[in-house]
Amino acid sequence: MEKEFPIIETARLILRAVTSEDADDMFHYLSDYDVVKHIGLAPCKTVKDVLDEINWYQSIYEDGTGIRWGITLKNSGKVIGSCGFLNMASKHFRTEVGFELSKEFWGNGIAGEALEAVVKYGYHHFQLERIEALIEPANLPSQKLVEKQRFKREGLLRHYEYTCGKFDDLYMYSIIKEDLKFS
Template identity: 30%
Template sequence: MKTKPLNLFDPFPELETDRLRLRKLLQDDLHDVYNYASNPEVSQYMLWDTHQSIQDTQQFFNIAFEKYKKGELAPFAIEYKSTGRVIGTIDFVWWERENATAELGYVLTPSYWGQGLIPEAAQKLAAFGFQHMNLFRIEARCYADNAKSIRVMEKLGMSREGVMRGRLQVKGSRRDVTLYALLRSEWEKTDSPN
């Protein structure tokens, strides 16, 4: 019986959908990421602050590059294949191996909102999680007033598990957080593993 490699992220995987390539960030992607990370319309729903300079984005890149080097869980760049440009990132922001659970996180350039790109990327990453990371459960959460992100989670077939009232203190205010989750058995019913 063939055994799986101990470290799934060394080398860092590359995943592909019809329109997208999910891969590690490259230094050449810096300006693409800064373009959306510096947009307050994007950062209003994120835990991180709006990037004020390209140096803020470089700091994020440096952290990601270190994780790639160590073979750790790290962000996937979302490359729009027809242009070769990076339009967002998606990743498992944490992974509890002992509980076979991970949390999905994502961000996308506003000009690509509403085109089904995050559900497309997230379905591919969920398949990777269930098939290769041996996940039983994938969680995602967002601020309770983030209707766009809630729609993404519902398109993924995730179930709403509740609202955690006052869960996060972010950027000077207390925020309610909605929790969604998808179990492996639910994914197997709706997605043909490939």
């Protein structure tokens, strides 16, 4: 039996599962070097590359190690980014969060609105205790975004990941359940 993918609604956004029908919308931002340069992906060169990413989203959901929502504006339904959890360790009540957003929507609070909704969803529906964000030191906008959402920087993980032919240092940020006050 297949579990139904949850939909999250905020003031301006619908966060939903992405499908192959969203590949062209996603190619628009996943092929943009400025969007992907800090997330460990090379810019997509073809729509097939995007379909591989969509397949990965589906596989982490099916195997219970993550969930990735497509970010859509309520008035359009077009996927303009994604946000979600990966490397879920339910035994330890923790996960990592990741996000990206099409460049033309930067600076409008959309990524923050999506991240806040996803974090709340994680605490309410997955009984998480800790959510981590791993961010490259050069990615100042993402650092500011998570800090605004009350994540705390814990330290630098040196050469933590190997992506796109290089070793990446990553700041470890986290937010724990007691950092938030839920209504």
